[in-house]
Amino acid sequence: MNAKTKGEIAQLIAHLKQRFGDRCALGQAIRDQHGKDVSFHPTRPPDAVVFAQSTQEVAAVVTLCHASSIPVIPFGTGTSCEGGVGAIEGGICIDLSHMSAILQVNTADFDCRVQAGVTRKQLNAELHGTGLHFPIDPGADASLGGMASTRASGTNAVRYGTMRDNVMSLQVVMANGEVIETGGRAKKSAAGYDLTRLFTGAEGTLGIITELTLRQHPLPECVSAARCGFPSLEAAIETVIQVIQAGIPLGRIEFLDELQVTACNRYSKLDLPEMPTLFFEFQGSPASLAEQVEMVEAIADDNGGAGYTSATTTEARAQLWQARHDVWWAALALRPGCQGIPTDACVPISKLGEAAAAAQQDVLDLGLIAPMCGHVGDGNFHLCIVVNPDDAEEMSRAEDLNARLMRRAISLGGTCTGEHGIGYGKLDFLELERGLSMHAMVAIKRALDPRNIMNPGKVLRFAAVP
Amino acid sequence: MNAKTKGEIAQLIAHLKQRFGDRCALGQAIRDQHGKDVSFHPTRPPDAVVFAQSTQEVAAVVTLCHASSIPVIPFGTGTSCEGGVGAIEGGICIDLSHMSAILQVNTADFDCRVQAGVTRKQLNAELHGTGLHFPIDPGADASLGGMASTRASGTNAVRYGTMRDNVMSLQVVMANGEVIETGGRAKKSAAGYDLTRLFTGAEGTLGIITELTLRQHPLPECVSAARCGFPSLEAAIETVIQVIQAGIPLGRIEFLDELQVTACNRYSKLDLPEMPTLFFEFQGSPASLAEQVEMVEAIADDNGGAGYTSATTTEARAQLWQARHDVWWAALALRPGCQGIPTDACVPISKLGEAAAAAQQDVLDLGLIAPMCGHVGDGNFHLCIVVNPDDAEEMSRAEDLNARLMRRAISLGGTCTGEHGIGYGKLDFLELERGLSMHAMVAIKRALDPRNIMNPGKVLRFAAVP
Numbered sequence: 001m002n003a004k005t006k007g008e009i010a011q012l013i014a015h016l017k018q019r020f021g022d023r024c025a026l027g028q029a030i031r032d033q034h035g036k037d038v039s040f041h042p043t044r045p046p047d048a049v050v051f052a053q054s055t056q057e058v059a060a061v062v063t064l065c066h067a068s069s070i071p072v073i074p075f076g077t078g079t080s081c082e083g084g085v086g087a088i089e090g091g092i093c094i095d096l097s098h099m100s101a102i103l104q105v106n107t108a109d110f111d112c113r114v115q116a117g118v119t120r121k122q123l124n125a126e127l128h129g130t131g132l133h134f135p136i137d138p139g140a141d142a143s144l145g146g147m148a149s150t151r152a153s154g155t156n157a158v159r160y161g162t163m164r165d166n167v168m169s170l171q172v173v174m175a176n177g178e179v180i181e182t183g184g185r186a187k188k189s190a191a192g193y194d195l196t197r198l199f200t201g202a203e204g205t206l207g208i209i210t211e212l213t214l215r216q217h218p219l220p221e222c223v224s225a226a227r228c229g230f231p232s233l234e235a236a237i238e239t240v241i242q243v244i245q246a247g248i249p250l251g252r253i254e255f256l257d258e259l260q261v262t263a264c265n266r267y268s269k270l271d272l273p274e275m276p277t278l279f280f281e282f283q284g285s286p287a288s289l290a291e292q293v294e295m296v297e298a299i300a301d302d303n304g305g306a307g308y309t310s311a312t313t314t315e316a317r318a319q320l321w322q323a324r325h326d327v328w329w330a331a332l333a334l335r336p337g338c339q340g341i342p343t344d345a346c347v348p349i350s351k352l353g354e355a356a357a358a359a360q361q362d363v364l365d366l367g368l369i370a371p372m373c374g375h376v377g378d379g380n381f382h383l384c385i386v387v388n389p390d391d392a393e394e395m396s397r398a399e400d401l402n403a404r405l406m407r408r409a410i411s412l413g414g415t416c417t418g419e420h421g422i423g424y425g426k427l428d429f430l431e432l433e434r435g436l437s438m439h440a441m442v443a444i445k446r447a448l449d450p451r452n453i454m455n456p457g458k459v460l461r462f463a464a465v466p
Numbered sequence: 467m468n469a470k471t472k473g474e475i476a477q478l479i480a481h482l483k484q485r486f487g488d489r490c491a492l493g494q495a496i497r498d499q500h501g502k503d504v505s506f507h508p509t510r511p512p513d514a515v516v517f518a519q520s521t522q523e524v525a526a527v528v529t530l531c532h533a534s535s536i537p538v539i540p541f542g543t544g545t546s547c548e549g550g551v552g553a554i555e556g557g558i559c560i561d562l563s564h565m566s567a568i569l570q571v572n573t574a575d576f577d578c579r580v581q582a583g584v585t586r587k588q589l590n591a592e593l594h595g596t597g598l599h600f601p602i603d604p605g606a607d608a609s610l611g612g613m614a615s616t617r618a619s620g621t622n623a624v625r626y627g628t629m630r631d632n633v634m635s636l637q638v639v640m641a642n643g644e645v646i647e648t649g650g651r652a653k654k655s656a657a658g659y660d661l662t663r664l665f666t667g668a669e670g671t672l673g674i675i676t677e678l679t680l681r682q683h684p685l686p687e688c689v690s691a692a693r694c695g696f697p698s699l700e701a702a703i704e705t706v707i708q709v710i711q712a713g714i715p716l717g718r719i720e721f722l723d724e725l726q727v728t729a730c731n732r733y734s735k736l737d738l739p740e741m742p743t744l745f746f747e748f749q750g751s752p753a754s755l756a757e758q759v760e761m762v763e764a765i766a767d768d769n770g771g772a773g774y775t776s777a778t779t780t781e782a783r784a785q786l787w788q789a790r791h792d793v794w795w796a797a798l799a800l801r802p803g804c805q806g807i808p809t810d811a812c813v814p815i816s817k818l819g820e821a822a823a824a825a826q827q828d829v830l831d832l833g834l835i836a837p838m839c840g841h842v843g844d845g846n847f848h849l850c851i852v853v854n855p856d857d858a859e860e861m862s863r864a865e866d867l868n869a870r871l872m873r874r875a876i877s878l879g880g881t882c883t884g885e886h887g888i889g890y891g892k893l894d895f896l897e898l899e900r901g902l903s904m905h906a907m908v909a910i911k912r913a914l915d916p917r918n919i920m921n922p923g924k925v926l927r928f929a930a931v932p
Contacts, residue, residue, distance in 0.1 A: 106814065106816060107711075108707050108711070108814075108815060108816035109814040109815050109816045110710070110711075111814070131711065150656055151655075151656040151660075152656070153654055153656075157653075157654060161631075161654075162654050162656075164654075164660065164663075165627075165631065174905075174906065178902055178905065179902070180901070180902045180903040180905070180906060181900075181901065181902075181903060182903055184876075184879050184880055184881050184899070185813075185814040185879035185880065186812040186813055186814060186844075186845055186846075186875075186879070186880040186881045186884065187623075187812070187814075187815070187843075187844040187845055187846075188619055188623055188627075188628050188630075188812060188844050188846065188884055188885065189617075189812060189880075189881035189883065189884060190616055190617040190618070190619075190628075190667055190810075190881075190883045190884060190885050190886060190887040190888070191881045191882060191883050191888060191892075191896055191899055191900065192667070192888060192896050192900055192904075192907055192925055192926065193664060193667065193668055193672075193906075193907045193910060193925070194617075194630065194660075194663040194664060194666065194667055195903055195906055195907065197630075197660040197663035197664070198659060198660060198663070198664055198910075200660065201656055201658070201659065201660055202659055206659075217713075218710075218711060218712065218713035219713075220713065221713065241574050244576075244684075245573075245574070245576075245597065245684060246684065247683075247684035247685075247686065247687065249715070284754070285754065285757050287753040287754065287756075287757055288750070288751065288753065288754040288757070290753075291751050291753055291754070344656075346652040346653070346654060346655060347651075347652055348572065348574075348575040348577070348651040348652060348653075349574060349575050349653070350572060350574035350575050378652075378653045378654050379652055379653055380652075380653075380654065409652075410650075413650050413651035413652070414650055414651065414652040414655075415650050415652045415654075415655035415656075415657045416657060417655065417656045417657050418652065418654055418655060418656065419654065419656050420656060421656045422656070422657060422658060426657075430657055430658050433650070433657055434647075434657065434658055435646070435647065436644055436645070436646045436647075437646040437647060437648055437661055438658075439640075439644065439646070440640065440646060440659075440661055440914060441658055441659045441661070443913040443914055444659060444664075444910055444913055444914075446913060447909040447910055447912060447913035448906060448909055448910075459658055459659070460658065
């Protein structure tokens with residue numbers, strides 16, 4: 001899209017002020033806060049922030065922006081990792097956090113209807129006592145609209161899938177202001193194009209998600225946990241493959257490399273053996289749990305596992321998993337005052353050993369500090385590259401590391417992003433990964449947002465249709 | 467698209483003959499066979515059938531058709547249910563059944579790569595001995611390309627999901643002849659628009675699937691089965707809801723209504739009590755199976771279940787499930803010489819009792835014979851309307867019944883098709899169900915197939931861009 005003149009934007013803002021009063025904010029602090037997520041990408045403030053309270057209000061803002069071809073950027077909690085909320089071409093940010101009503105909980109159908117600003121913890125608090133939960137857990141207490149937009153997942157994905165698998169239908173405000181509903185409440189459907197999945201992961205570039213119908217899952221009858229160290233990364237990964245191949249229905253299976261364990265020991269005052277370590281969570285009935293724990297111990301043992309420890313009570317489990325929960329802060333504590341850059345490669349499990357070992361070698365070669373953790377049941381691993389953001393040369397080495405990881409993941413049949421999304425940080429790598437299929441993505445973008453007003457500059461490169 | 471002149475089509479066919487020789491078939495019998503699926507929709511033969519042997523050949527045919535704006539219809543095994551293969555605007559049928567190579571089986575990653583013409587039974591035969599299987603089972607031994615195209619599912623969906631959940635990536639020939647790959651082999655990805663899901667269920671209207679990367683699943687350690695009668699449809703449905711709410715990981719849960727049980731008794735010489743009946747399949751370890759069977763029996767008992775019977779050996783299980791396996795033929799045998807029309811409503815489980823009871827009442831009101839079976843764990847149920855196809859008045863009552871079922875399913879938050887797709891039999895109902903979101907579907911169709919050559923007239927109404 002062509003850069004809008006200040007006059008055009010001022011005119012639009014005047015309209016918005018008239019309609020939304022104080023809920024149209026122009027202050028620098030609020031604009032800055034809305035132009036930045038948790039990533040290292042610089043703040044790109046929008047020209048104004050509208051705090052919407054209803055789908056109709058979102059549609060009204062989009063309609064006005066559409067008329068003037070001015071960008072619209074949706075904002076949930078600002079916990080994305082690839083600059084997804086930056087107003088890189090200016091425009092109006094629509095903050096959806098006030099749209100936080102849980103509209104329906106259908107316990108018999110294991111589904112619910114929420115506004116896009118509801119956060120996952122808020123939903124789970126509401127579900128308390130129903131025997132159901134919403135298990136997708138990206139770490140942050142993100143908004144469900146934002147989680148759908150980035151196709152988020154996290155530690156539970158090995159059992160429950162990602163947002164892709166747990167969104168049943170979306171209400172979406174389209175670029176022309178039209179409000180559509182992408183699906184229904186049936187557990188399955190063969191009715192037409194899968195628009196629900198198309199908008200899930202589109203990062204607001206095709207429309208703004210305003211309401212969601214989500215699947216819920218029965219709470220597991222019992223939960224237990226285990227932890228085990230391994231002589232090598234390869235031995236740990238081989239354990240993961242065998243556990244999954246055995247059909248053991250794990251709740252979570254997480255990996256920490258040696259440096260990450262060291263970091264956690266220091267940060268959380270633990271004394272775990274400083275070796276590659278797996279963390280397991282088991283879910284099921286008491287009898288099935290006992291079986292699972294025993295089978296996993298046997299497999300770990302076959303692979304040279306050391307210090308296999310399990311726990312059943314909530315408190316003991318939390319203690320056993322402590323190191324896993326602290327990874328981010330423990331990593332940052334390795335270099336006080338520094339910043340973390342999270343990488344997000346995901347590969348077929350059989351390639352995980354190769355990808356992870358090569359990543360560790362890259363870290364050494366580039367002289368960086370970057371402990372590793374991973375949702376290894378999915379082949380997804382993160383480095384937390386701990387850097388001094390004021391050291392341009394070091395930042396450039398960090399960028400190089402991230403690029404190597406992504407290129408390698410792609411060459412191994414994997415992806416440059418398992419769960420963080422593209423934002424504007426990974427445009428080049430999406431093109432590398434998806435090749436000619438970018439033509440289809442661009443054609444879809446052109447079809448649904450010809451004026452390129454929906455979160456422009458994200459996911460793909462596209463210029464408005466003249 | 468505008469009707470093509472005979473001359474234009476003759477010219478194209480001459481080209482195809484030159485390139486494909488005998489693999490470009492013009493005989494009436496072959497054309498008729500390719501213009502008909504298992505539905506009651508009349509035969510709509512294509513102008514020619516090309517038996518493709520490679521993606522390059524498919525791309526070559528599509529490129530030629532694109533140049534002349536002549537329709538292309540993909541054909542797998544012809545086992546679709548809504549006229550999906552009918553050449554309703556004429557054109558060239560591409561038969562993919564010769565593209566039947568299993569290209570890769572990655573047992574460590576639980577994935578495989580197949581050509582689109584591979585059937586599900588062929589794939590499972592290949593997987594024999596690996597400890598893995600491909601569980602999606604729509605009944606027919608359909609091609610995997612066709613199953614992806616219609617987003618097929620079947621009895622296993624309650625545990626393994628549908629094709630939507632089991633396709634990891636697709637190779638697709640686009641309308642302009644370009645060949646794209648929609649995804650990779652990572653278990654999850656947040657990389658760009660979900661084209662894999664977009665082509666899954668698009669019924670060949672956006673492109674032709676030529677290869678698939680599919681997920682596989684570990685074979686269950688043990689399997690057992692059970693069957694139980696209920697005093698009423700409501701009691702059976704309530705049992706289903708409670709079993710699922712208890713988090714019991716069923717392999718299958720199927721329902722037969724009283725008339726269907728009667729039909730099966732007659733057809734298969736059984737003596738099941740003629741009452742609404744549930745069929746269960748359990749999967750897991752021995753200890754977990756024992757628990758599951760016991761829990762389900764207790765829940766069935768609470769709901770007035772009678773004659774709860776379980777079985778563990780393969781032979782005993784087959785016998786226990788005999789009636790379920792025979793439903794279609796048993797239904798047809800109620801009126802020898804007649805034909806079956808399968809309906810395919812799917813609703814939220816809490817509405818299943820209401821939808822199924824109303825369906826039975828409709829059958830009575832309309833004086834039809836239509837036993838019911840259902841994948842009730844998904845809220846999906848089928849009537850087999852047994853009709854005399856030569857009796858126009860009866861056929862019109864059958865159509866009325868189907869319409870009532872679809873309207874009711876939609877009004878209950880469900881869908882007009884759980885697993886059969888839209889074809890050209892359900893265009894009106896898709897529009898009713900999806901409302902304004904049809905605009906987005908049409909925009910996508912226009913973007914990816916502006917000349918409307920890809921299986922035109924299916925899924926949605928669209929005229930070529932002038």
